[in-house]
């Protein structure tokens with residue numbers, strides 16, 4: 450029997466297919482086919498792990514240039530010290546935060562980033578995420594990008610996974626797969642890739658959430674520096690051509 454989360458993902462996929470889009474948007478059809486094949490292979494990924502939106506945002510900052518397993522240890526250490534709320538984190542001396550998040554690497558820098566983000570969240574939304582869910586998305590994204598140490602990938606992960614906003618996280622894994630399948634121009638940058646996906650797919654946070662997660666899964670499993678196309682669930686999309694490397 451199909452798991453409930455897989456069933457709801459499939460139902461959502463058939464609903465997206467029915468949403469009217471540009472006539473004969475072949476790119477959209479192809480992206481949804483890639484998504485369907487990845488979902489079938491990997492199943493829903495349950496991203497982003499975190500008990501609260503603030504914890505998810507903290508994780509997004511801590512995992513910069515670090516494996517998630519290390520970032521998760523740092524998140525757990527903050528939780529154990531009772532620092533996983535905006536007010537509790539803002540009240541902690543920076544050295545205390547740095548010591549707690551040591552497993553995440555570059556811990557002094559990340560402690561500063563956590564404090565800068567938290568100060569912004571407190572000043573702008575009283576430390577809560579409800580306001581981030583309602584604010585106009587474009588200006589909100591620009592505000593977050595102005596917080597020191599937050600690049601587009603971190604900002605979009607916070608917007609999508611912590612605030613439930615419809616932005617696609619066009620990270621290295623996603624760009625690599627889409628470029629190898631000739632959907633993106635060679636060397637397309639983060640913004641170009643994000644715009645591309647958002648232009649062609651329905652503006653749905655659940656879709657962007659799961660699509661990003663399964664692209665990471667295929668990137669780690671098959672679409673590595675040397676691609677393993679023969680065993681990959683996306684090989685049919687190449688239609689017998691070699692991936693563009």
Ligand code: SF4
Pocket residue numbers: 626629630667671672673676677678679681682683684685687692
């Ligand atoms: S491994 Fe090959 S088939 Fe799979 S996503 Fe990468 S390029 Fe595509």
